[in-house]
Amino acid sequence: MSAPFNLVIRAASALIDGEIRSVDIGVIDGTIAAISNDHLHGDTVVELADDEVLIPGLVDTHVHINEPGRTEWEGFSSATRAAAAGGVTTVIDMPLNSVPATTTVDALEFKRAVAAEKAMVDVGFWGGAVPENLGTLRSMHDAGVFGFKAFLAPSGVEEFGHLDAAQLESALEEVADFDGLLIVHAEDPGVLGAHQNEGGVNYPRFVESRPDEAETTAIDRVIAGVRSSGARAHILHLSSAAALPALRAARAEGLAITVETCPHYLTLAAEDIPDGATQFKCCPPIRDEANREALWQALLDGDIDFIVTDHSPSTAELKFSHGGDFALAWGGIAGLQLGLSAIWTEAMRRDIPLSRVLGWMSAGPAHFVGLPQKGRIAVGADADLVAFAPAEVFTVRVEDLLHKNPVSAYDGRELAGVVRSTWLRGVAVDTAADAEPTGHLLRYLGLGLDADLD
Structure with a gap:
């Protein structure tokens, strides 16, 4: 093709339809316009390295x-720069731990106004389902949230209450009326209360409490x-x-139930967590090696649908001051920048190909x-692309991460797979702190439809 594209990326290896092959990708106005075995011509041509x-x-x-309200924990600028550095071009933000929580249209x-001035990658938003806003969820759905998060046990922050059994039923009935989605932090408060213990520095005692x-x-309650x-x-x-x-x-x-798991459950194990190493605390907890193996098998069998980070950062003081x-x-793993490398390292050990990851x-x-315009290299999809060096090995140093706080359960671990460049709709993302925001805000318009871009 002789007509110039805005951008051409020439790759000896590219993941196309689940297979690795040599292609030229032609981009026009942020969209993949051509995938060719022949050389394309463009205003800018980028040729990837052999590795x-x-x-x-x-x-x-x-x-x-966590922004607004707890921006000292994380914020849209730091989180989305870390995302881009880790090859993540789209994030959907949870309704807590920001203040106010995302439980009303206002x-x-x-939150959208704050994010618009800082996001380096595309950002969408979950709403929250809490006792106080049941009966009003449709308004947030119409405003473009992707669904509603509910806790069945205390969330850890006062402004985001959990649903009891009757309220869970009400929330499910409410979202069913407009084909919405309820996403659930599923831990039972009665069981947690019965297993509460004195705490302390011993990790197995923490796991016993959850x-x-x-x-x-x-x-089981969600299924019912x-x-x-x-x-x-x-x-x-x-x-x-x-x-x-x-x-x-x-x-x-x-039944219409989907399931996710996270890199820390797939790459870490309770047996390896030292006493007092609270950077590993999350809820529900990291469990033992046998459990980890069963989660991997469930992924391979299709019983777990996908992997996301549950990036849940806090200040070092909240993590380590006790x-x-x-x-x-504080419970939470900050892993947004490292999720791909962590999973790829473990996948290689198991002979799982990059296409599955x-x-x-x-x-x-x-x-x-x-x-549908995200997550794939295809004509008509957004040109959200990543140059990934799967064989390059590095050692995680918290001071090198772009997360706001230098806390990581992966600190000191050797991981494989380095993100060298990230493009968002055909534009290289600059992860410098003073870079101009390049992300758009996403609104949910219904399954199978492209999201609205602000």
């Missing part, structure tokens, strides 16, 4: 950015609610493999939130 693979930008649908618009039963009981309401529901950050048989049976029954007491430290971390999440 680089061109992959679609990742889609991370579980990110806590709070949503406030046993598998907390997840299985709560997930989906069955009675006909709603769509999604299980967030599945930690316990013990819940898989019930989820498998529910899906075989035809002398290593797991009961008192990208299915779980790019195409799968994009499909889940109804963004």
Whole structure:
């Protein structure tokens, strides 16, 4: 083709339709306009290095950015720069731990206004379902949130209350009326209360305080609610493999339930967490090696749909100021910049190809939130692209990460896979702190429809 494109990326290796092959990608006005075996001509031509693979930008649908209100934990500028550095070109922001929480249209618009001035990648938003706003969820749905997050146990912040059994039923019935989606932090407060202990620096004691039963009981409740309401529901950050048989049976029954898990559950294990190492604390917790193996098998079998980071950062003080007491430290893993490398490192050890990893971390999440223009290299898709060096090895140093706070469960770990360049709609993303924002804000318009761009 002789007509020039705005951008041509020439790759000896590119992930196209699940296969690695040599192509030229032609981009016009931010959209992939051509995929060719022949050389294309463009205003700008970028030729990838021999050790680089061109992959679609990742889609991370579980990110806590915390702005406004707790911007000292993280913010749109730092989070989206870290995302781009990790090959993530689309994030969907959780409704907490920002203040105000995203539980009203006014709070949503406030958050959108803040994000618009700072986002380096594309950003969409979840709403929250809390006791106070049940009966009003349709207004946020119409305003463009991608669904509603609910906790079944205390969330850890006062402004975002959890739903009891009756309120969960009400929320599911409400979203079913407009084909909305309820995404659920599924831990049972009764089970947690019965297993509460004195805390301390011992990690196994922390895991005992949040046993598998907390997840299985709560997930059983969600399954029953989906069955009675006909709603769509999604299980967030599945930690316990013990819940898989019930989820498998529910899906075989035809119930509309999807499931995610996270890099920390797939790459870390309780046996390796030292006393007092509260950078590893998250809820639900990282469990043992046998559990980790069962989660990987569930991914391979299709019982878990995709992988997202659940990037949940805080200040170092909240993580470390209580002398290593797991009961008192803030729970959350900051992994947005490292998710791809962490999973790819473990996948290589298991002889799992890069195409499967990208299915779980790019195409799968994009499909889940109804963004067909994301997560794939195809004509008509957004030119959200990443030059990835899968064989390059590096050692994680928290001071090198772009997350706002130097806290990471991966600090000191050797990982494989380096993101060398990221393009958002055909424009190279500059991760410098003073770079002009390049991200757009996304509004949900319904499954199978392109999102609206602000």
